[in-house]
Amino acid sequence: MARTVADAGEFGLIAEFTHGVEMPVGVSVGPGDDCAVFTPRGDVVVSTDSMIEDVHFKRVWSGAGDVGRKAIASAVADVEAMGARPTGVVVALALPADTPHDWALEFGRGVRAECETSGAALLGGDLTKAPVIGVTVTALGDLEGRPPVLRSGARPGDVVAYIGRLGMAAAGLAVLTRGFRSPGAVVRAHRVPEPPYGQGALALAAGATAMIDCSDGLLADLGHIAEESGVSIDLLADRLDVDEAQKTVAAAIGGGDPLVYILTGGDDHALLATFPATTAVPEGWTTIGNVRSLDEGEAPGVTVGGSPWESDAGGWRHF
């Protein structure tokens, strides 16, 4: 029988997860006490995000390291979306007692790798038993004296821009769901998102008026900005770069239109932001639309080329 997490024990696993973890300047207490302690330089931002086995990931589709990296990345993306610098995470991990010890160790390595990539310290966590694997990451960030970029700040005349991947993870999920394992680019995107770390703070510095990370899909997430800001957003479809792998997937199984992944696919955690038209968007960002004021009686929303986009597929629904 392979060694399980029950064999390793709670305190043994925690020791393995935290062994040699180094705390950056500004963190005076790391894992091991009742709480971690850190010294912020400005306002603190906080967000929490869960991933549940067979709801958000499957062990047959994603390695344990992928799950660890994805859990950190999707939580830290929310910190980026406020314009804050990621400072740390706490990780609550629930595991079935028969989970292989190796799975847990590889998960821990994924967590630590993504923490390093994102700049967030592993501040602490919790370990418990559950019938399926569940990971809840709470991410913290430091605004370092600046005001946050909210969803509600978009103004008529602003441009809409993004940085990161759009619709790659959704295309990956589509092929995995149908039993395929390629194209590799989209499958890898489903397994591990690559949020554009550091770009949130750059967007804030560049004068972003509103920002959100794309977790529910481009239309749904820009819809949140439109609603909170009381504006209409129009996307320019020809500005949305379609990846070759997305075209391949759409041709094979997606009804032919790769835009469905880009417009409705979440989970890539690109950053979406609005900027004053007079401002140059930061290097690497792509302008994809415009913000306009609402007509009389018009509800806030998002259009594509001036018209509502229609498809049977919608954004991600949690229930």
Add this chain to the structure above:
Amino acid sequence: MARTVADAGEFGLIAEFTHGVEMPVGVSVGPGDDCAVFTPRGDVVVSTDSMIEDVHFKRVWSGAGDVGRKAIASAVADVEAMGARPTGVVVALALPADTPHDWALEFGRGVRAECETSGAALLGGDLTKAPVIGVTVTALGDLEGRPPVLRSGARPGDVVAYIGRLGMAAAGLAVLTRGFRSPGAVVRAHRVPEPPYGQGALALAAGATAMIDCSDGLLADLGHIAEESGVSIDLLADRLDVDEAQKTVAAAIGGGDPLVYILTGGDDHALLATFPATTAVPEGWTTIGNVRSLDEGEAPGVTVGGSPWESDAGGWRHF
């Protein structure tokens, strides 16, 4: 058919959970954006804690409001144990799609009631689907310019004191496990702990040298202080007040010795602290033991009346 959380929908439930929530001074952004934003006055403390259905609670033993209150209380107790003022919580809730809508609403009311009691603002959360109910609460606190009280600061000559309940929840769990519903005092203690909110900061101000919240049991948690501080702790058994309800339970089902609940029962989230012997312990705290230096070759640990305490029961094991 009763209305379920799937009928209510993710965004509907979130709106119900957060409707009318008021943010205290110092919280500039509450639920609804990518992150909440708050302005700390000093170092920030953070801890995360999960409760899983049929591992930490059963729906037949605890009402939904009890579960919500307990999840907040057990997380905020860790903030108290650093000597910090609770500032806020984020709550990740995982629910089966067929969970009754009423269960979720009552859970939300419990969360809000305990937030109010503890002084922690409900800063945000996450809602997702899962095969069983899971709640992960991340609690934040503000040290307001003071240094934290760690587990590692106990010094030979210090006294050990506590405030709160000891072993009441464990006695409650013992009777519930055997199919009973009384005595009410211990059953209620299992359902909803009552951490001594505000006492952590008072203990810090009174000069506490080490502190921990009692979640794994008196021996286990004082053992953490002993180990981190490199000392031996001796408890005075005659100082441990046994509740009448604990005597009743011990006589009926616990083998006759109610001390087993007090020494090994966690989940009440009393605060345990060490203070210099020259200091008066804060009002309401009870002195229960002493800290002494290790003899040569002696391992850090906890004794009762000078001897190791022996029982088949141990502290809470998560696997």
